Amino acid sequence: MTYAHHKISDRTNILDGYLGAVVDRLQGIFRGRLVGVYPAGSLAFDAYQPGRSDVDLLAVAEQPTADEIAAVVAALDHAALPCPATGLELVLYDRATLAGLSTEAGFALNLNTGAELPYKAETAPGDGLSFWYPIDRDMVRQQRRALIGPPFADLVPRVRSRVLLPVVAESVAAQMAHLGEHGDNAVLNACRALRYHAERTWLPKRAAAAWAVRHLPGEAAVIQAALDSHAVGRDAGRSPDRAAATEFLTRVHALLTTT
Structure with missing residues (x-):
């Protein structure tokens, strides 16, 4: 066919x-x-x-x-x-x-x-x-x-969110160990993970970041920094503010695993 x-x-x-x-x-x-x-x-x-x-x-x-x-x-x-x-x-x-x-x-x-x-x-x-x-x-x-x-x-069975959510949380934890490799992606992926946790559907990275800023306004600075470097190119993403990114990913991981 x-x-x-x-x-x-x-x-x-x-x-x-x-x-x-x-x-x-x-x-x-x-x-x-x-x-x-x-x-x-x-x-x-x-x-x-x-x-x-x-x-x-x-x-x-x-x-x-x-x-x-x-x-x-x-x-x-x-x-x-x-x-x-x-x-x-x-x-x-x-x-x-x-x-x-x-x-x-x-x-x-x-x-x-x-x-x-x-x-x-x-x-x-x-x-x-x-x-x-x-x-x-x-x-x-x-x-x-x-x-x-x-x-x-x-072609593929649906995976229930209760089964997929631990995998999503694992992805956020794993990216914390590799923030030097496209740390802006890690922040934006965490925004997307948080949106999936809340709504059980996926958004592209930039839309998920906008959603995350609305729901976590205190994290707007680190999210906007990730958006800015992501718009420039791949090399820019290799130099994130690791402390801020780590703090953000730690918070997101806690939200994914405790609520």
């Missing part, structure tokens, strides 16, 4: 050719067994920011083989298909595995490639952090957007 390509939004037309090429290469590898390709991250929320955002995609195939996974890595490598964004983060799932996932990582391939991303091509999470995978799946499920394929919600 084949599906028509869909643009993400008028604001990301610069990416349309790249996204189409990614889909075409995946279709060429899996042929009729590519189920769908779905925008994640900023693309899913029409919040893509040139110079800062990655291209985040989830792909689903029927029973991808080791040879096919290797072919995906080769075909989408930045050297073979240059990414016009800061990088490509692609997570590939086997359809049958995806249908049984809750908060597990569960991927067949996690690929990071691009001019500003540390390269990664892994087929199992190992000792790596796994909380992003169920969080990203829940966002993609909520947003109901596809480059090709059926609604993502048809």
Whole structure:
């Protein structure tokens, strides 16, 4: 079965050719067994920011083989298909595995490639952090957007908020240990986590930050600083006020785990 390509939004037309090429290469590898390709991250929320955002995609195939996974890595490598964004983060799932996932990582391939991303091509999470995978799946499920394929919600079960909330809290705690690596992202992700805790739905980072300022006006300074550096570029995010960011994330983590 084949599906028509869909643009993400008028604001990301610069990416349309790249996204189409990614889909075409995946279709060429899996042929009729590519189920769908779905925008994640900023693309899913029409919040893509040139110079800062990655291209985040989830792909689903029927029973991808080791040879096919290797072919995906080769075909989408930045050297073979240059990414016009800061990088490509692609997570590939086997359809049958995806249908049984809750908060597990569960991927067949996690690929990071691009001019500003540390390269990664892994087929199992190992000792790596796994909380992003169920969080990203829940966002993609909520947003109901596809480059090709059926609604993502048809492929993955809903994870109840009471099950996902501990994972969200874990993500905030983990980011406190890595504030030197895009600390502004950590603050904005914490705003998004807080909004999910309160409303059980996801917002893009900047909208979540605005929501957090309204509900925690005493934290406006640290949130605004994160917004300002996030608007400049990736390098700016590596020099946050660590004390202020740590204090904010500590408070958010406490709210996530005690209420």
